[in-house]
Structure formats: C-alpha cells, structure tokens
Amino acid sequence: MESEFEKGRIRPLQEQHMRVQKSTFTRWMNVFLARVNDLYSDMQDGVLLLRLLELLSDQRLPRAARGRTRLHFIENNHRALTFLHSKVLSAENIVDGDRTLILGLIWVIILRFQISSILKERSARSALLLWCQRKTQGYRGCDVNNFSESWRDGLAFNALIHAHRPDLINYDRLQPKKHIANLQNAFSVAEKSLGISRLLEPEDVDVSNPDDKCIITYVSLYYNCFSRMKAEQTGSKRMLSFVLETERMKSDYEGMVSKLLAWINKKITDLDARNFPNSLKDLQSLVSDFKYFRTVEKPPKYEEQGHIEGLLFSLRTEIAANNLSRYKPPEGHQLSDVQRLWAQMEHAEHRREQALHDAMIQQEMLEKLAQRFYRKAKLREAYSQEMSRVVGKEDAEDDSLLATQVTLQRIGAVGTDVAASQDRLAMLINMAEELVNKGYHDKASVIKR
Template identity: 50%
Template sequence: SLAGHYMEETLEVELAIVSMWCVLSLQVNIVIQDIYKELKDGIYLLQLLELLSGESLPKPNCGKMRVHFLENNSKAITFLKYKQVQVKVIGPENIVDGDQTLILGLIWIIILRFQISSITLDKVKRALLIWCQHKTASYSNVSVKDFSKSWSDGLAFNALIHVHRPDLIHYSSLRREQPIKNLNNAFSVAQKHLGITKLLDAEDVAMPHPDERSIMTYVSLYYHYFSRLKQGQTVQKRLAKVSIDDLKFQYEQMISELLKWIKQKVVELDDRCFPNSLQDMWMLMANFKTFRMVEKPPKYQERGMIEAHLFHIRTKQRANNQRPYLPPEGSTLQDVEKHWVILEKAEHSRGEALQREMQRLERVEQLAQRFLKKAALRESYLEDMRKVLRKQDFQPESVDKVEAATKKLEAIVADVLPREQRFRALADMASVITQENYHRKIQIIKK
C-alpha cells in the first residue's frame, strides 16, 4: 500500500495522522471523528494545507454535490503538485470515495512535506538529531543519541524548552528517577506556553524503547516553533534599525488596514438579508462561526501588535530625547478601541439575529410539513367522496326512490359540511406560510 511506502506500521501512520489533525482541531476548532468520511468534501483538507503551508488557497465550494467535492479536492491536489509534492497515485475521486489506503498515504505525504520537510526522512532525522544535541549539549544529565530511549526520562524535552525559555522550566528540580513527572511537565508547559499540541502520553514515552517516529514528529514541532521564534527576534533586531519616520509610517499603515477591515466587517455583520431556506441558513451560520473562530482572532492579535509598535516608537523617541509621537486624528489606539467595540456589538447582534431567523425558518418548515400532511388527508377525503357520489343514482323513478335519494344526499351533506372548517384552516396555514416567505411557497399556494 501507499501508506506502507512511507511508514513501516499502519499504526504509526494513524498516530501521525491523529497528531496532525489534533494540531488542526486546536487551531480552528474542528473535531475530526472519521477522516475517511470527513475529508470527502475537501473543505477540511484545504484548511489543513493552508494552516501548514501558511499560504492562501482558493476558497472551497460549499456545495453538497459530488461535483463540488471533486472540485475542492482537485484544488488541494493541484496545490500539492505546485509545491512539488509527489501525488501521482491519488486523485480527487479517491478522496471523495473514501479510499482508506490512498488517504492514509496522502496525509503522511503532507506530514513529510510540511511538518517534517520535503527532504528524505533519513536526512531529516540526522538534521533534527544534530539540532537536539546542539541545544542540549550544556545539560550534563541529557544525552540525545536517538529519537527513542534518549527521551524516556523526559529530561531532554525539558532541556529543549529550558535552553530557549529558562523562565518556563525549573530545571534543577527535575530528577531522572521521575520520568512521568518530567514528561508531563514538559508536555504541559509546551502546550500552555508555546502552543505545541500534546501529541504524546507520558506513559508511552517512559519505557525502554518508545516509538521513534512519534517522538521525531513531536520534536519537530519544537524545532519549528523555536525556529520561528528566532526569526521573530531577528525581525525585531532589524526593526530597531529602522528610522522613526519609517516606524510611524508602518504604524499608520497597520492601523489604517485594521480599521478598514473592521468597518467592512461591521457592514457585513449588519446585513439582515437572510436566505429563506434552512440549508442556506446553515451555511450562513457556518460562515459566521468561521469569522468568529478563524478570521477575527488574528485581527485581535494585530491590535496588540499595533500597541506594541506604538510603544516601540515612543521608547526610541525617549532614548533620543525626542517629543512623543502623537498619531493623527482617526488613527489613535482609542479609535481602534471604539471601532472594535462597534464590531463586537455588531457580531453579537448578528449572532442573535441568525439564531432568531434560524428558529423562525424551523417553525415555518415544521408548519409547511404539517400543511402538506393535512393537505394529503384532505385530498384523500375528497377523492373518497367523489367515489361515493359517482356510485349514487339520484334519478327518481318513484316516491320511494326520491325519499331514498334524499336521505343519501342528506347523509353526504351531514358528513361534508362539518369538514368545511378543516379546509378553511388549511387555507389559513397556507396564508401564514406564504407570508413567512417559505422557500417553497409556490408549491404551497398551488396545493
């Protein structure tokens, strides 16, 4: 199988996949129960590739037909080919049809390309091992020789964190004879303070020969995090060399772009032109959730970056005995705060409006279903009465037959007239459904 080409054990493939999807779940609030079924529409796959690559991919088609699923998965595979990832064996139809072997192989290819690297696994292993050895060289009780038993006592994980962030780990308090405690300490600190997902259980690592590939995958997260941290520090050092005027320009540009985004989103959130079908409303609700969980949080972080940027400007000015920079009117931190409050009010209001509209549509849908059910009963009754009338002979040939016919007519009238109110009630229901702009109101009116 394709999966076996990349990993020796299927269990290891599944562990790596679960690890990757944990990262995705924590960052975009998605919970994957069955990857073979839930990758089908291609939306989660596109989100995963965006998250790991840091690049923008084409927006997925939210349709529910097979052709929409094939389109989304084709976008994902096209992106992988563009990134020179070898995906010749698998096509969009394999993902839509839930081909387990090819899907496992695809996810592991993605992990190799984006989570560990596109170079060969042996080179990755050697490079990552050298990095670990270099970072932990000053720790006398740590000896990283492999990605298995060298990590069993938990000290190596703690050392990797401590060498970069000594404020997070009280390293001298750790004891080799307490491996579970050491491992849980490192895993908890990494998750809480560094945002590194806990992919391993302490009990699975605190053994003579823990799984090598699992540890290597997890350690690669440390490498990626601290590499980005170092790049960020480099950027900060370069920023210190930038002139005050350039910093002012950057500040005003940053705040202008954020305020533009806020105002645009307020207009979108204030829109109350909702669709009149439940299916379309569910899609609108999903888009709103994406705004709250995915789109808005980075913008909140931008607010903090803008504040830090302004603080940096004023710090440099104080160091140079310059007068503090006062942002122009409309570009102050107070302006951002004011518009952010408006944004959050609009968000809250839209959430309530969507909920109310969803409840209204559900009520109308239920009413429409009751109408159709009652209409079917009324139609059945009318057809039965037509049959009764067709069977009657109302041509009087004698007084006796006239009396008999009269009695039959009276019996029919006695059965029909009391039902008039039921038909009027049906008409009233149809009127309400039509007034509520039910998406199939033409059918209701015709009925």
C-alpha cells in the first residue's frame, strides 16, 4: 500500500485533485464517523484516525491520549502510523496539517481496508476495474478503461446501476453529451434508492482529468452495495438450496455409515474365525491375507471414518449457522456407534494376529519335527536293512556245524546291537505319535512310514 503513497508523493497532486480528494475522503470518513468537518484540522489530534482504524480493522488499538498538547497529538498519530506500519510520513506531518501527506494517508487506508478487503484477486485497482468492465459491457457509449476519463460522461455510473437494478435507470434515454445531467441522475438514484453515500458531485467528475482515487473510492461503495443486494436477493433461493443440500448431506452420511458398519461387522466375523489350515504353506497364505487386510483394506476405511466425521461436522455447522434444529443421526448411526464397532474390530484384529502367530509357531514346529522324523526314519530303515542283510548272509564253509555256530554268533551280535538301538526306535515312535496327535497335515504318511 505504501508504494501507492510514495507514488503520490513523488508526483505532486494538482490543486484541483487535492480539493476533490479532500471533499471525497471527508465524506467517505463520515460514512464511518459522521463527525468530520475539515479533514486536515480534525485529524490533527489523532483521535479520529485511531477511531477510524479501529472501526475498519475491527481490532483494539491503544487508547488515545487525553491531553490537548502538541505532544499528545503526536503520540496519538504515532500510534496510528505504527498500526499501519507506515514509514513514509511522520506523526508531525499530520499534526502540522500537511495536506498532501494527509490525503495520501487516507488513500492508503481506503486501499487497504475498503478496496483490498472486497477484491483480493490481482491488485485491488485492477480487480475493481475488471468488475466494472464486466458489469458495463455492451452498454451503448460505455467504455470503461480506467478510473478517470471513462467516468466523465456519467454513463458508466448509470450502467452499473442499470446492470443490477434496471428498474431504477432508463439507460436508453441518457444522452452521452449531457455529462452533468447523467452524473446527477446516477448520484441521486444511488443515494436515494440504494443508500450509497454521495462522495462526489457532478462537477468533480466532469473535468478534463477526473481524480482516479476519488472515483475508485466512490465505485467501491457501488461494489459493496450490489454485493449485499445480490446476497439478499438470493437469500430465499439459498435457503431452498441449503435445505436440499442438507438433506443430501444427511442421506450421504447415513448411507456411508451403513456401508461402513456392514463392512466392520463382516470383518469382525472374518477375524474371529479360527478354522486355520494345518499346513504351513496354507497358513502362510492366510497370514498374507491378514497383512493385506491390515495394510490395504483397513487404511481407506479409517480415512472413510474421518470423512464421515467431517461430513457430520459440516452438516451440523451449516444447520447451526442457519439457526435450525440440531441434526441427530438415526439410532445405530451415531458416530459413537461407528467408533464402538471399530474398536471391537481392532480387538478382533489383535486376537487374530495372536492366533495366527501361535498357529505359525505350531506349524513351523511340526514341520521341523516331521523333517527330523523322516531323517531319523531313513536312518532306522537303513540300519534295519543292514541288519537283515547281516542276519540273512549265507556262510560259505562246508562244515555245517561251524556255519551254524558262526550264524548264531552273528545273530547274537545283531540282537545285542538292536537291543542297544531300542531307545532310538522309541524316540522315533514318540515323534510319530506327536505328529499324529497334533494334527500334522501329512500324518497318514507318518503312520505308514
């Protein structure tokens, strides 16, 4: 905003513009304060400036000093300038009645609080000009290119009014060359029928180079007026639209809650199921399914729960803002119902995780036990075959008695060795019984072996 101020300081204002600005800015201030007679002298003590900034900013500023000395005046104006973060002029400039700087200061305030607050896109000036161009487009003889000469003949002011209230202006009867009459018509209609304060006089505008700051200030009042009028005109339509929208939001909320509750209930049933397979491979597949639920299925549903909460909050906020009765979801569709059931699902999830963990340990243990069983069974089978071969071996000696004695000795040795291996065989049998009793998936093969 200070760049606008500096620009005005570098290029001294013409006396005519200063006169019009003083009149316009005084009237503008009276819209808020209603007690400004002479802009330069009334602002010297800083009290009006502090009050104006409080009203425009809706913020609490430091209380004005009560004294009536120059020192008190400087202190008050310094507080106002500190609030504006202005470093271009000093409090002494205002107390001394520097006309150029005081007008520049008021323009900075108008830009910051009157114009920038209503049109935030682009710069305040260009945004307001674009709004005027759109509203006056197509009107005969109306070509708005700036905030100076484009307004001199008064057609632009009349076109703005006609674009919003065609019942107030007979635009076709306006004569482009009758500047004063056109301006008087627009200003009078704006003041009497629309309540827009008359900041300008026709003679202030019908000059070779109308002051753009004064016209911008005045046109911004048109923008405010028509924005309020549009809001009032669409009030009933908005209420109908609001009712329809709230009904849609209620339907969306209840539908989303129903679907989410159905999903949660199904998942609780699935998670509580304990018909686990008795093979490690199939159990690993089940663990993979559980991981998919936890990492892929569940997170979007958790986000959906957040969307439901947000939807209900928005619904209740909109209803409260329009002073309607508070919305209460149907029985079983409260947020507390969703949260309670979600907690139950998470408990079921925890239980399933523990059950799968225990089942995996059991299956891994049985798988290792089975591997040990088959390995030891293979050793026992090899040993049995070797002993059978030794017992069944025929003696090549001719002496049958001697052959018989050798065979008996061999059988005795085998018997002694077999007796010594009974513990290993018993261990093998115990392993087989444990696999069978604990439901090893291939217990039939174990029994056969």
